[in-house]
Structure formats: C-alpha cells, structure tokens
Amino acid sequence: EHQALMEELNCSKKDFEKIIQAKNKELEQTKEEKDKVQAQKEEVLSHMNDLLENELQCIICSEYFIEAVTLNCAHSFCSFCINEWMKRKVECPICRKDIESRTNSLVLDNCISKMVDNLSSDVKERRSVLIRERRAKRLS
Numbered sequence: 402e403h404q405a406l407m408e409e410l411n412c413s414k415k416d417f418e419k420i421i422q423a424k425n426k427e428l429e430q431t432k433e434e435k436d437k438v439q440a441q442k443e444e445v446l447s448h449m450n451d452l453l454e455n456e457l458q459c460i461i462c463s464e465y466f467i468e469a470v471t472l473n474c475a476h477s478f479c480s481f482c483i484n485e486w487m488k489r490k491v492e493c494p495i496c497r498k499d500i501e502s503r504t505n506s507l508v509l510d511n512c513i514s515k516m517v518d519n520l521s522s523d524v525k526e527r528r529s530v531l532i533r534e535r536r537a538k539r540l541s
Contacts, residue, residue: 449516457513461486461494465517467532469509474498477506481535 459466461482476495480487483494483503491500505538517528 438489446519449519453513453520457509457516464531465513465528466506466509467528467535469505469506469513471506471509472498472499472500472504473502477509479535480505481539 412443416430453465457465459477459479459482461478462465467475469477470480470483472483473511474496476493478494479483483500486494487500491499493500517525
C-alpha cells in the first residue's frame, strides 16, 4: 500500500513538474512578447521625436510650431515668428514667394500639443515658457 502511494505521489509530482514547466514556458513567452511591445513602443516614440524635430519645427526659431500659420506657398511657421519676419520682408523665408495669405493651422497645433504631452517635462516646460513669453510680447 505504501509502495502504491509512493508511485501515485511520484506520478503527481511528475505531472506537477510538467505543469510548472509549461507555465514557465508560457511566462517566458509572455515576457518576450512584453519586451517586443516595449521595443515597438520605443521605436514609435523615436519616430515621433524625429517627426517633431524634422517636420514640425519652425525654421525661424527652431522650436515646435506655436500657433502654426501656413502661408500661400504651403510653408508653415509660428505665428509670432512670421509676424516678426514680415516686419522686414513680405516673402516666405524658405522659398521667397511673396506672402499673400496666412492660414492658422489648428490641425498642426493640436497634433504638436498631443505629441509634446508624451515628451519630457523639460520640453513641456520650455514650450510653456516660450508660449507665455510670446503672448506677453504680443500684448505689449
């Protein structure tokens, strides 16, 4: 009877070991998937930073657009920057076409705001300070 009980316990032990091995393998796969997702997230953030730096920066001040304005030639600038530029020249700083119209770009503003929300607190703070400074200059 004791021998039968020992054999049954050994079988149960082997079954539990198999279950534990399967769970460990499952856990390892989950960890690998989590690592892949994290790597993909970091890649997306890197691409977002590249986009912000290369496409959504004002060529005049080298900051992310603040109150973006698109000219008739389709180039975009910060409202403040292009207003200051136009005190000297009424042509696009990039292509030199005469500036005939300016359109506020809420889409760009919203896109940049949402992207900046995912960046470091230093970037957010610098942007807030710049926005306050420009509003103060505009009001004075």
